[in-house]
Amino acid sequence: MSENKKIATREAYGKALADLGSQNQRIVVLDADLSKSTKTCDFAAAHPDRFFNIGIAEQNMIGVAAGLAVSDKIPFVSSFAVFATGRAYEQIRNSVAYPFANVKIAATHAGITVGEDGATHQALEDIALMRALPGMTVVVPADALETEQAVAALTQMYGPAYLRLGRLSTSTVNMPDYEFRLGKGVLLRPGKDIAIFACGMMVQPSLEAADLLANEGIAAAVANIHTIKPLDKDFIIDLASCCGAALTVEEHNIIGGLGSAVAETLVENKPIPMLRVGVEDVFGQSGSPAALLETYGLTPAAISQKAKRALAMKK
């Protein structure tokens, strides 16, 4: 861990996008009346001619982005994750993914750490929705540095992509010299007893869980799986094989997200004991982010407990 400065991934996204907009005139940005929250307001201020507020109309926003993309623009569209992926799902499917349009859906306020707004605003199935679309790249950055580089990488690649961002400030988990590589898992902490695969907001608590486990003599490896699709299968199989047990940790329903992706890979290639940490197929509720993480078992203590259960299954 390099430093403890906390920045929300949405903040990093806004700044990175505004900077990239100066270098690349093809970038255009669309928002649905949430630019101050998604931080696309930074781009709007810097490049007003290439920013389009679509109003509260997410389905239209996705379609307009598709039209811009097939006209050689690189549109980034932003809203809250629940609306960007859920409200406009069929538009993403038929107007973006099917024609393989170069639209980047950068959604903020993913997961329960949205907090007080409650279940209607807490996207817990967005990774599942996006992952099921052929050709869709899905990225969940863990910190500000990774977000900046992911935005640049998604601009460089051609094709539809989903970038999942959070509302809450997060600790930096990567070193300052970190280099983001799309589709590549990152080993943050070596270990031989259990492999913990985490993404986004859950990378930091997973590292803290590994500290707790170390106190009990358990060496947990922690890996950041920032790209859910395409998944770094070789990396996951290798690390899980070395450890003999695996745990996934995500701020998402345990159905359809990182846990499912890793389980599919391991079951088909290297079946080993595995458990999933996530929101267990329920809707969230209002509350402070810290209280919600506690309630739904997404704390370092809860992660370490589940890791020990997975370890026990090794026998």
Add this chain to the structure above:
Amino acid sequence: MPEKPITEWAKEIRRQTISMLAASASGHPGGSLSLADILAVLYFDKMNIDPQNPTWEKRDRLVLCKGHAAPALYAALALRGYFPLEELANLRKLGSKLQGHPDMKKVPGVDMSTGSLGQGLSVACGMALAARLDQKDCYIYAALGDGENQEGQVWEASMLAAHYKLSNLIAFIDHNGLQIDGLTTDVMSPEPLEEKWRAFGWFVQRIDGHDPVAIAQAIETAKGQKDKPAMIIADTVKGKGVSFMENVAGWHGQAPKAEQAEQALQELA
């Protein structure tokens, strides 16, 4: 492309539509036949396009919002020289580039993949914004069904086009009055369409959608508008040109049998 009056091209689009539907034993004749004259005017007169260079960046574009009229679009494109006419017989067959609804990745000349109603006008708006950003003089055309106006997204796009003053956007409504379950006014009336589009800030014209002169004139009048998107509500007959298909909702998505196709082709001779 041989010299022919637009009415002849429209008739040829209708003939090819009937032939390919009969060959595939599947597809949508009614809304293809009602749109034939509009497509003939666009592809054989008004659109600035180059079949030798289908992705020419300064071309005019058409989004076929009512993607189920794909047979008519495929006929127009093949007749215009985008691909060989013989390929039309492969409509809807496994491995064919001619999917049931248009796929821009497979068919040269198709500017957008469509098929899910309500989505196309938003895409056309995006194209119009991009053309304006790039200071291109091209026009973006969109062809909607009248039943398609029941989709809420159409009105989101309608609002946006007026808000951003997309005067390079010219849309048609193929106003044939029928949808799968019957009359649009019985199923869920989208009327009064003229007043609605005008209220949403569009320059609205209403014409006979089977009169090529009226269609061409409406396009020119639309191009004269400098601060509004243009809507051309084209009154049409579903199944136009084939006596037993005209104004029959049942011919929305049903292909003619061999003897029916033969009769249709005789009527369209």
